[in-house]
Amino acid sequence: PEHPDRLWRTPEPKRSYDVVIVGGGGHGLATAHYLARNHGITNVAVLEKGWLAGGNMARNTTIIRSNYLLDESAGIYEHALKLWEGLADELDYPILFSQRGVLNLAHSLQDVRDSVRRVEANRLNG
Structure with missing residues (x-):
């Protein structure tokens, strides 16, 4: 820009x-x-x-997300994500923030377990 x-x-x-x-x-x-x-x-x-x-x-x-595992942290991370969503307008400057997905690949049984835990924690936190 x-x-x-x-x-x-x-x-x-x-x-x-x-x-x-x-x-x-x-x-x-x-x-x-x-x-x-x-x-x-x-x-x-x-x-x-x-x-x-x-x-x-x-x-x-850079990954800006609100999908963390602790219930106590979910609210503050969600708030931070909302700040990013409005920052370009607030600064009147194109910060090139673009929300996309993320793909995590599991390479071991432990990776699969960790991924399931993350998905379930995110589901429970909405």
Whole structure:
């Protein structure tokens, strides 16, 4: 996608920041975003040795899902998935989020058991 100029500015570092985040991948950028949006903290530096949103965020290996095994975790993972679904509109920027399926292959009897457990846990969690 076309990147707005505001994404490529290169300001001089400030003498101090309220928050310094090491790592400009998905977690670091999300932390900066939600600090600003939810808490008004905008004096934030994000340090990244590569490119922003690199790592697994920029590759086909990223899997964003709400299918975890613990009942206690299901709600927070489902909430996180919903945040992803609306993030492009909220940022007014195409993050290229696209929901797809996932295929897990079982190569052993234990893999089959683990897969059945995951399927049943997901079924029970709706």
